[in-house]
Amino acid sequence: MLEIYKFTAMTTPCEVKLYCDDKITSDNCIKDIMSECKRLEVKYNFYDASSYLNKLNNRITNILDNETKSLLSISKQYYKQTNKIFDVTIATIKEDNSLKSYVGCNNFNIKKNKIYFTNEYTKIDLGGFVKEYSVNQAIKIIKKYKIKSALVNFGGDIYALGVKPDGSKYNIAIINPKNKDETLFSIDISNQALTTSALYEREGHIQSLSSLNDDILSVTVVSSCTIKSGVYSTSYMINGNIKTSLEVYIINKNLEVINIWKYY
Secondary structure, three states: OEEEEEEEEOOEEEEEEEEOOOHHHHHHHHHHHHHHHHHHHHHOOOOOOOOHHHHHHOOOOOEOOHHHHHHHHHHHHHHHHOOOOOOOOHHHHOOOHHHHHHOOHHHEEEEOOEEEEOOOOOOOOOHHHHHHHHHHHHHHHHHHOOOOEEEEEEOOEEEEEOOOOOOOOEEEEEEEOOEEEEEEEEEEEOOEEEEEEEOOOOOOOOOOOOOOOOOEEEEEEEEOOHHHHHHHHHHHOOOOOOOOOOEEEEEEOOOOEEEHHHHO
């Protein structure tokens, strides 16, 4: 039995499809997923003065819980792997563009369970990073309920768990960046994450000190983890020459689909 749930979290439309024979089980599962999304939204809200993230940014505390330590450590790793393109400190210049010199994950360090900033200006915004993380968390909850087939889609950050009851993989449509009502191609995934970054979606979402690549309209990345896919789909919108073994599909301004991953 397919149960479809829709809700909004982190200002994003969310959809969860669960193949489950027990309605009570699927309803309880979605309640836990929604509760987890709300928890993350409150904890890492950049604009809420009372949020845990804001207390870190305003130097009210420098103590990291295990979850935040892990997320910040991962963000620093991706900062290096993407040649400083993926950067959770870009929020430093949201209100003051003169603070560019304080942007960069090298401006904070993690030692044991504490964060140390090198200056008073650098700020962290986990933004879409947390949304992608919440997809991973949703999948963990689904597995806890022993549901073996599901599709989680939080604003285009997608994870397909297992296969459909008929044995087929989940087919994900990739939209034409120039016409949102048209599908250019589709990708079949199972136990994989897929994210797409494009100019037609959330124009302010892709932020960097570097300019966007005008030749690239859309980037889709398939990997084992939603966070990883999200980091690289965003980063490729800025620099299409990043080397990775991930499955990457770039749509250029001529609407040609380039499978970057085949070349590495």
